[in-house]
Amino acid sequence: MTTRDHCLALDAADALAPLREQFALPAGTIYLDGNSLGVLPKVTPARLQQVVADEWGRDLITSWNKAGWITLPQRVGDKIARLVGAGPGELVVTDSTSANLFKVLSAALAIQHAEAPRRTRIVSERGNFPTDLYIAESLARQHGAELVLVDDAHALAACLDERCAVLMLTQVDYRSGRLHDMAALTRAAHDAGALTVWDLAHSAGALPVDLQGADADFAVGCGYKYLNGGPGAPAFVWVHPRHVERFWQPLAGWIGHAAPFDFTPGYRPAPGIARYLVGTPPILSLAALECGVDTVLAAEPFGGMAALRAKSLALTRLFIELVEARCAGHGLELVTPRDEALRGSQVSWRRAEGGYAIVQALIARGVVGDFRVPDVMRFGFTPLYTRFVDVWDAVEQLRQVLESGQWRRPEFNQRSTVT
């Protein structure tokens, strides 16, 4: 049986341990919610002060050129590209995940409409993150397409037929933490004549992603989870070079124009991924996101995403082992796959009752996870800053909450706006 001392020994032997020093972690907290909002990098406040006081306050409009503001979406995009198996110049940071999904799904549908007009289905999972489904539903209404949702991932293969235009999936399920095999599903989709749209919200910065290797078609992702970009950080969009110039994306804003500063009345899309830009880049948010992305790139000398993945799996494996051993008999059911090839960087548990209140009681004890309706308790394990001893201590708090029945107190059962 693993002991707390053993966990401390694992931390002492952890080559990635120094990466934790990059973060301003709140005292007295074990933060297992980096899958919702990543923590603050220590360098971010000073960098933001520099952008605000010097680049904006002192240099004003000259910073568009002098400080490289105008190419910030590409500069930060090239950094993220290194984390997701994309080439330089293939990925930009812009807008929200939802808006980017609107662009790429529009492009995928337009390509299929031109080449295979009888393909009118967007296939996804009913459990996909709602914004993905809402955007697909909106585009389906608009394009006369049909959104087909499966309840079980095993049913996806059967939907890859001559009616399928696009397979749209989130690589790691936000609720269960289940990981899709991007390469295999993309191959199956292509074999069936469909295009793929991947949402990397819970995979970019969490595990190795290889968009080029998987031969994916389109991808979007989130800046504020594992990339530590701050609340509501801008998102990113990638399009395979074979598709990128085949379509005007519908949000044809001036920054995606071939020559924005010519101020010409007719739209002419920029070459490459720059046409997926829309409005004036959000400089403060981009600067904060760059700091966050740099905290992940800092793992490169230590083995990069592969090393982070190994630690992530060691953390989630330990958490499952300890919960099952130390919280046995309390009705917790593992939602996340036990098979590590199918697991993202989070572990979720289901309980017949009290899931919300148990998470609240844990937060009151300084162990921050979150709850997702109807019954899922989620715990994210960000390998950049989570220690093995944190896992031990979190499980000990969970054990005490369950054994004491403390979670039944009224104050832990009051729902707030954001859960």
Add this chain to the structure above:
Amino acid sequence: MTTRDHCLALDAADALAPLREQFALPAGTIYLDGNSLGVLPKVTPARLQQVVADEWGRDLITSWNKAGWITLPQRVGDKIARLVGAGPGELVVTDSTSANLFKVLSAALAIQHAEAPRRTRIVSERGNFPTDLYIAESLARQHGAELVLVDDAHALAACLDERCAVLMLTQVDYRSGRLHDMAALTRAAHDAGALTVWDLAHSAGALPVDLQGADADFAVGCGYKYLNGGPGAPAFVWVHPRHVERFWQPLAGWIGHAAPFDFTPGYRPAPGIARYLVGTPPILSLAALECGVDTVLAAEPFGGMAALRAKSLALTRLFIELVEARCAGHGLELVTPRDEALRGSQVSWRRAEGGYAIVQALIARGVVGDFRVPDVMRFGFTPLYTRFVDVWDAVEQLRQVLESGQWRRPEFNQRSTVT
């Protein structure tokens, strides 16, 4: 003839002069480009530090409730509403001006398609800001509509016929500074059965705007110009209550859902303007924008937008008078209307040659305006922080640049990316 001493006397008598103290203005600079990027409010750096260090760094996800992050788009929206004649709960801050224009123009076209399907024209001006035209062009392609552009504002009335679905205008022209009569044009559009979409990029915070009074249908606007929200600050969107629930806007993201935290697979739009929200709100940018909007609201005890407008006109009037008197014979042609009822808060001049270089030579002397192709020199007069003596000093520098011919030097004639 106005003298520098007279300008100093005007500043000494200016009841709005204390408002300038709100800003961290760069030393040695006369900044006449607040119409492109507003200056830094003094409170912004400290507020951002608080958001970053305390709300994000320390309180993490609890700030969605505790710090009111989740309602920040509405809170800042309600403040902007006070500046543009909109009611509380009618306006939200979200996305970029371009993306918001996509939403409202989609809504306007959908409403007309349902009620008057033979109205298929979007009418605008060829000189409208390019992003507005590009978004309209994209939607026209998609909806089988037609974008009709006039070269002269006087030709707009003739286009308001039974084919016109939407009249889409920017209230103040970004190049000439010409101001449209929103109430009269909206009335004419409505009389003809058309809907109106107004871009307030150069009017919100610059002059009194009365959306409700003008009976406008839709409006969008920019956060980083006269609202001082910082580079790439988020934009805003307003929809008249009579239209707001008539249409799903196509960017149907989860934050615009009636119950985002129910995580249900089917889209159900939020009541009211909240359905125009899309992805997770950009908290850092919203916090900075709130500081900027507060600098404009600080004018309320001094007479608010009406008082700011009076000063703005006094500044532009003085600038025109001094340039015409002191720079006579140098080929400058006034582009901005001499009629003050038709003038925004900027003054533009045209010159047969050298416009770009003259602006660069002025910037080298600490007088910051900008240049817009093909031949327009723009000077913005933000009444919150521009002094009468600044106008005098700027004109003196312009006089010296012109009389010396210094602008002909090679270093002032090299174009950079952003002009």
